[in-house]
Amino acid sequence: MFTSKKRVNExxxxxxFISSGTYGRVYKAEGRNGRLGEFAIKKFKPDKEGELQxxxxxxxxxxxxxxxxxxxxANVVRTHEIILEExxxxxxxxxxxxxxxxIIHHHNQPQRQAIPARTIKSILYQLLQGLVYLHKNWVMHxxxxxxxxxxTSAGKVKIGDLGLARLFYKPLHTLFTGDKVVVTIWYxxxxxxxxxxxxxxxxxxWAVGCIFAELLSLRPIFKGEEAKMDSKKSVPFQRxxxxxxxxxxxxxxxxxxxxLAAMPEFPQLSALAAGNPRLHRPLxxxxxxxxxxxxxxxxxxxxxDSPGEEGLSLLQQLLEYDPQKRLTAExxxxxxxxxxFGKPSESCFEHSKIKYPCRRVxxxxxxxxxxxxxxxxxxxxPDDSLIGRPAKRQKSDYGFSFQR
Amino acid sequence: MAANYWExxxxxxxxxxxxxxxxxxxxxxxxxxxxxxxxxxxxxxxLSIYFFNPANKSRAELTKIARPLSIRQQALATAQVYVRRFxxxxxxxxxxxxxxxxxxxxxxxxxxxxxxxxxxxxxxxRHCWGKPVCQxxxxxxxxxxxxxxxxISKIGECEFTLISELNSQLIVHHPYRTLAEIQTxxxxxxxxxxxxxxxxxxxxxxxxxxxxxxxxxxxxxMTLAVVLKxxxxxxxxGAANMANALQVLGGARNAPGTISTPRYQKLIDWLAESSxxxxxxxxxxxxxxxxxxxxxxxxxxxxxxxxxxxxxxxGLDK
Numbered sequence: 001m002f003t004s005k006k007r008v009n010e011x012x013x014x015x016x017f018i019s020s021g022t023y024g025r026v027y028k029a030e031g032r033n034g035r036l037g038e039f040a041i042k043k044f045k046p047d048k049e050g051e052l053q054x055x056x057x058x059x060x061x062x063x064x065x066x067x068x069x070x071x072x073x074a075n076v077v078r079t080h081e082i083i084l085e086e087x088x089x090x091x092x093x094x095x096x097x098x099x100x101x102x103i104i105h106h107h108n109q110p111q112r113q114a115i116p117a118r119t120i121k122s123i124l125y126q127l128l129q130g131l132v133y134l135h136k137n138w139v140m141h142x143x144x145x146x147x148x149x150x151x152t153s154a155g156k157v158k159i160g161d162l163g164l165a166r167l168f169y170k171p172l173h174t175l176f177t178g179d180k181v182v183v184t185i186w187y188x189x190x191x192x193x194x195x196x197x198x199x200x201x202x203x204x205x206w207a208v209g210c211i212f213a214e215l216l217s218l219r220p221i222f223k224g225e226e227a228k229m230d231s232k233k234s235v236p237f238q239r240x241x242x243x244x245x246x247x248x249x250x251x252x253x254x255x256x257x258x259x260l261a262a263m264p265e266f267p268q269l270s271a272l273a274a275g276n277p278r279l280h281r282p283l284x285x286x287x288x289x290x291x292x293x294x295x296x297x298x299x300x301x302x303x304x305d306s307p308g309e310e311g312l313s314l315l316q317q318l319l320e321y322d323p324q325k326r327l328t329a330e331x332x333x334x335x336x337x338x339x340x341f342g343k344p345s346e347s348c349f350e351h352s353k354i355k356y357p358c359r360r361v362x363x364x365x366x367x368x369x370x371x372x373x374x375x376x377x378x379x380x381x382p383d384d385s386l387i388g389r390p391a392k393r394q395k396s397d398y399g400f401s402f403q404r
Numbered sequence: 405m406a407a408n409y410w411e412x413x414x415x416x417x418x419x420x421x422x423x424x425x426x427x428x429x430x431x432x433x434x435x436x437x438x439x440x441x442x443x444x445x446x447x448x449x450x451l452s453i454y455f456f457n458p459a460n461k462s463r464a465e466l467t468k469i470a471r472p473l474s475i476r477q478q479a480l481a482t483a484q485v486y487v488r489r490f491x492x493x494x495x496x497x498x499x500x501x502x503x504x505x506x507x508x509x510x511x512x513x514x515x516x517x518x519x520x521x522x523x524x525x526x527x528x529x530r531h532c533w534g535k536p537v538c539q540x541x542x543x544x545x546x547x548x549x550x551x552x553x554x555x556i557s558k559i560g561e562c563e564f565t566l567i568s569e570l571n572s573q574l575i576v577h578h579p580y581r582t583l584a585e586i587q588t589x590x591x592x593x594x595x596x597x598x599x600x601x602x603x604x605x606x607x608x609x610x611x612x613x614x615x616x617x618x619x620x621x622x623x624x625x626m627t628l629a630v631v632l633k634x635x636x637x638x639x640x641x642g643a644a645n646m647a648n649a650l651q652v653l654g655g656a657r658n659a660p661g662t663i664s665t666p667r668y669q670k671l672i673d674w675l676a677e678s679s680x681x682x683x684x685x686x687x688x689x690x691x692x693x694x695x696x697x698x699x700x701x702x703x704x705x706x707x708x709x710x711x712x713x714x715x716x717x718x719g720l721d722k
Contacts, residue, residue, distance in 0.1 A: 002564045054560025056522035057567075059514045065567070066515060066574035070413055082572045084564050137408045166517070167575070 002054075004085035011083070012039060012092070014368045016361035023060070023163055027368050028095065028361045038095035039080060043088060043368055054087060060163055061089060067139060067162045068093075075130030077150055077160040090368070096150030096158055098356050100211065104146055106356050108218050114296035117307050120215045122348035123149075125338055126157035127208060131329040134159070135201045140168045144207035145184045146214060155347025168201065185241050186210065186220045190252065191323050193242050195235075195264035202323035205332065209318030216307060217292045221248065237268045243276065249319065250282035257322035285316055302340070310337035409617065413573035418489055420614050428492050436495040443497050443714040446707050449698050451496075452609040454707035455505060456484050463704065466505050469528040475509070476518055477605065482576045483512035484608040486566065492614070493569045500720040501711055502533050503552040507562040515574050522556045529553045550721040579604045582622035590626065590674060600629035603692065610691050616684055623680050624688035630671050
């Protein structure tokens with residue numbers, strides 16, 4: 001008979017509810033009994049709603065628990081402890097007041113105002129350091145997006161949500177068979193869209209490129225519409241997402257990406273081009289970038305207050321079609337973008353007068369033990385396979401509301 | 405060796421010195437004094453053979469449920485490490501070991517990216533240990549079907565216990581990875597590689613996974629495989645051969661240059677260069693030798709009955 005040694009309510013006082021997703025719910029908490037500080041507690045929901053008996057923990061929860069326990073880096077959200085208590089799993093994380101989605105959101109209103117170039121540089125620098133650490137430890141994040149990147153009130157950037165992360169050292173099965181599709185569609189690397197069976201940590205660097213672009217323009221650079229899984233549960237080609245990429249970047253070519261033709265969905269690409277003359281006159285990343293800088297009134301010419309030409313060069317090398325040519329996290333850190341005008345600040349808020357609102361915490365649900373969970377059952381496949389993130393998840397991420 | 409082993413939870417929390425490990429076990433036994441006296445158990449290595457023996461025709465309990473599912477060796481190895489770690493924290497007589505085995509396998513498969521649905525594991529476990537489909541077998545106390553496998557809830561609950569006792573430290577580093585790396589470096593023959601691989605498989609039957617870093621085990625396995633000189637006809641890593649190998653190694657340490665064949669010499673040079681702890685390798689070899697020695701005295705029935713006795717009498721299978 002399993003009896004838990006630790007009880008979540010004895011150790012933490014729940015302050016309120018933060019967010020929910022397919023995995024369960026996240027609460028804000030304060031330590032009790034001498035445990036100081038604030039925490040974010042993620043409660044995994046049981047695999048089936050209202051499950052009264054033990055039914056086995058999902059593979060993604062197992063992965064996240066194991067990785068959170070193993071990893072420790074200043075730019076990865078710290079795990080304080082994991083509590084197993086009466087059929088529930090709680091992961092206790094350090095609390096972060098902000099995340100990139102919220103920061104982008106704040107700059108989008110009321111009057112659009114760009115994120116300071118120095119803030120962006122510091123964010124990217126810290127993000128890449130966290131990523132170097134993960135990749136050195138054979139961990140691919142696979143779901144980097146603004147909502148998953150936390151920022152503390154001290155301006156420290158922390159990679160969060162390792163729910164889709166996994167070890168990539170010699171997987172027993174190809175990574176493809178495990179969980180079909182990963183990464184929220186807007187940040188999904190082209191090799192994934194083209195059905196690559198064996199993908200690499202380079203998928204995370206594509207996502208970093210997308211995030212960089214979004215920090216500059218305050219909206220997702222490739223905002224495609226997700227094609228839904230059909231009734232046969234086969235994975236559809238994400239035509240619209242690929243199209244959004246090509247509209248800016250142009251068609252990938254075999255010259256620049258030698259293994260392109262070997263991609264399972266390669267034929268789809270020619271079909272895509274055939275029906276869409278616009279794709280032959282792409283905007284080009286350079287034009288996109290310069291328009292973006294102009295629209296957001298970054299000062300022209302080299303300056304500490306502009307991401308400048310070095311920023312473009314870094315972005316180009318992150319949004320490189322060929323995953324083998326794409327910058328690694330380590331190489332990206334050595335890019336001149338980070339050395340022009342001095343080293344990036346340790347705190348991304350240094351030199352910035354902007355005050356970001358605190359994370360909104362709702363009082364609707366304060367009972368972490370008994371609260372019923374929203375019914376977003378994962379579709380298909382046994383508990384051990386996770387099929388991407390349904391569109392619902394995206395909506396709920398972007399449905400975060402913040403105090404103004 | 406991957407850079408991350410040095411900061412791993414395996415190195416920090418699950419690698420012991422021999423005296424430390426002995427102390428942990430003694431503490432556990434003393435806290436359960438009466439149980440330990442009431443239900444004597446065979447040597448741990450015998451129990452390990454009974455639970456895990458990886459050999460082809462083995463009737464070891466874990467192997468019985470894993471074989472029909474063609475579960476990869478790495479997942480089996482991880483399961484064995486979980487079980488061994490778990491029993492350093494929980495007295496075995498307080499558990500239903502078969503349930504722990506099935507659960508460790510279920511959990512290990514998820515961690516090693518070859519997941520099996522809980523119902524599949526349950527079906528195999530029930531087939532081996534649970535309620536018989538038809539009541540053909542006579543029912544005595546010792547063959548009362550194990551109710552732990554009536555439905556998935558017991559495995560699910562045991563999973564919570566297991567993870568909780570292991571402190572969610574579920575990532576296990578294995579010697580196979582280092583072996584694959586040094587195999588090409590040292591140009592092992594097919595036979596040597598096979599032998600090294602099976603030595604690694606066997607080391608999970610001992611406490612070695614709790615005592616040494618995986619790369620030390622891998623190098624020890626490779627060294628022994630080279631010194632043991634497997635031939636085409638296959639080779640048993642028996643105690644006598646192992647002892648010979650040890651002598652060769654010892655000779656090399658004490659009087660360099662005494663080894664004549666170029667292959668040995670290359671190995672010895674390589675060991676010297678790689679700054680591995682030769683002492684640890686010798687100890688590993690010794691540990692394996694004593695495993696093969698006690699193996700001769702292994703009696704499956706004794707282990708089976710001893711386990712069944714406390715499980716049935718204490719009602720741990722209900």
